[in-house]
Amino acid sequence: MEGDIFFLHGWGGSRDSLRELAGLFEGSYRIHLIDLPGFGEAPPPPLEWGTTDYAEHLAEYLTKSDATRVLLVGHSFGGRLAIRIAGRRTPAVDGLVLMGVPGLPAERFSSRSIRRAMIRGLRRVFKLLEPITGPGPMNWHTSRFGSKDYLNAGRLRTLLVRTVNEDLSDPAKAVSCPALLIWGGEDRETPPGLAQRYRRLLGGKTVLSILPHKDHFPFQGTGAHLCAFKIRSWLAANADK
Numbered sequence: 339m340e341g342d343i344f345f346l347h348g349w350g351g352s353r354d355s356l357r358e359l360a361g362l363f364e365g366s367y368r369i370h371l372i373d374l375p376g377f378g379e380a381p382p383p384p385l386e387w388g389t390t391d392y393a394e395h396l397a398e399y400l401t402k403s404d405a406t407r408v409l410l411v412g413h414s415f416g417g418r419l420a421i422r423i424a425g426r427r428t429p430a431v432d433g434l435v436l437m438g439v440p441g442l443p444a445e446r447f448s449s450r451s452i453r454r455a456m457i458r459g460l461r462r463v464f465k466l467l468e469p470i471t472g473p474g475p476m477n478w479h480t481s482r483f484g485s486k487d488y489l490n491a492g493r494l495r496t497l498l499v500r501t502v503n504e505d506l507s508d509p510a511k512a513v514s515c516p517a518l519l520i521w522g523g524e525d526r527e528t529p530p531g532l533a534q535r536y537r538r539l540l541g542g543k544t545v546l547s548i549l550p551h552k553d554h555f556p557f558q559g560t561g562a563h564l565c566a567f568k569i570r571s572w573l574a575a576n577a578d579k
Contacts, residue, residue, distance in 0.1 A: 340366050340367055340407070341367055341368070341406060341407030341408065341409060341432065342367060342368045342369075342370060342403070342405035342406065342407065342408050342409070342529070343360070343363055343367045343368070343369055343370065343408075343409045343410075343411060344370045344396075344400065344405070344408060344410050344411065345359070345360045345369070345370065345371050345372065345411045345412075345416075346374065346396070346410065346411065346412040346413070346415075346416025346417070346419055346420055347372075347373075347374065347377070347378075347413060347414075347415075347416050348413045348414030348415045348417075349377075349414060349415035349498065349501075350377070350417055351373055351377065351378075351413075351414075351453070352373050352377050352378030352379075353371035353373050353378055354378070356413065356557065357369065357371060358557070358558075358562040359411075359557045359562045359565055359566060362562060362563065362566040363566065363569075364547065367409075368405070370403065370405070372396075372399070374392065374415075374416065374419070374472075375387070375392065375395065376494050376497075376557070377578065382493060382494065383395075383497070384498070385493070385496065387497055388497065388500050388504070389418050389419055389501055389504060390422060392419050392422075392430040393419050393422035393423050393426070394424065394498075396419060396423055397423055397428055397555060399433075400423070400428065400430060400471075401430075405430055406430055406431070407432050408428075408430045408431045408432060408433075409431075409432060409433045409434075409435065410423060410424060410431060410433070410434050410435065410444070410563065411435040411437075411449075411569070412435070412436055412437070412439065413437045413438060413439075413555075413557070414437070414438050414439060414440065414528070414554070415501065417437060417438070417439030417441075418435055418439060418440070418441050418501065418504075418506060420435075420436060420439075421436070421439065421441065421506050421509050421510055421513065422506070422509050422567075424513045424514075424517075425426055425508075425509035425510065425511075425512035425513050426512075426517055427512065427513075427514055431515055432515055432516075433515055433516050433517070433518070433573070433576065434513060434515055434516070434517040434518070434540075435517070435518045435519075435520065435569055436517065436519050436520070437519075437520045437521065437556055437557060437565070438522060438525055438527065438528045438554045438555070438556065439528060439529070439532075439536065440502070440528050440532070441505070441506035441509075441510075441533055442505065442506060442507060442532060442536070442539075443505050443507075443526065497570065500504070507539060508533070510536060510538050510539040510540055511524075511540075511541075513540050513541070514541075514542070514543075515543070516543040516545075516546070516572075516576050517540045517543060517544045518545050518547065518568065518569065518572045519533045519536055519537060519540075519544065519545070519546045519547065520546075520547050520549065520556055520557075520565055520568055520569075521533040521546070521547070521548050521549065521552075521556065522548075522549055522552035522553045522554055522555070522556040523548050523549055523550045523551065523552060524550075524551060524552060524553050525552070525553050525554045525556075526553070526554070527554040528554060530548050533546055533548065534546070545572055547568050547572075549561065549564060549565075549568075552564075
């Protein structure tokens, strides 16, 4: 075996989300497909948890599994956790693969930041007027502007809000291991510009691969083989250094 690969799925997903991609590494690596707490078959975490708590939980699992030469592969929410674990410079972590990871604030005066400010401002107005108008305007605002993840979050909604509002700039800067960014060229949830910003934060050991015609889930369907090829090529290149 060449080491251990931990596959960390996105919000609302489960270990099955990355099973096809993970299967392409069986036989060469020890594979860890994990249901993150609150998803799949895993029990929910305490209500006060945030991504730091998830990262500590995963770091403990990593230690207990006697994993060596660890590669963390994280998609979206799972990528947030991978950054936090690698940013702690956990000794066993040798590499990081990130796919469609949010976690950086919208750039000032960008169309996205202006839209978010307007949505939040409108919500504050509706909140102030709620004693007069009742819950109708607030309910409309939630259904109109709430993301699919937010609407389906259930008891994890508070955790999701904390997660969405966090800034991973400092943890990303603290990462010292080599990193590979695999991004869908047509990703609308975490646009390729975000990958460029992560590349600058993660430093000179970072490689960015943008896949044309792929969206926020570049590893689905035929993308699984393409992503596996990118990862294997990157691992081989780093082994030669």
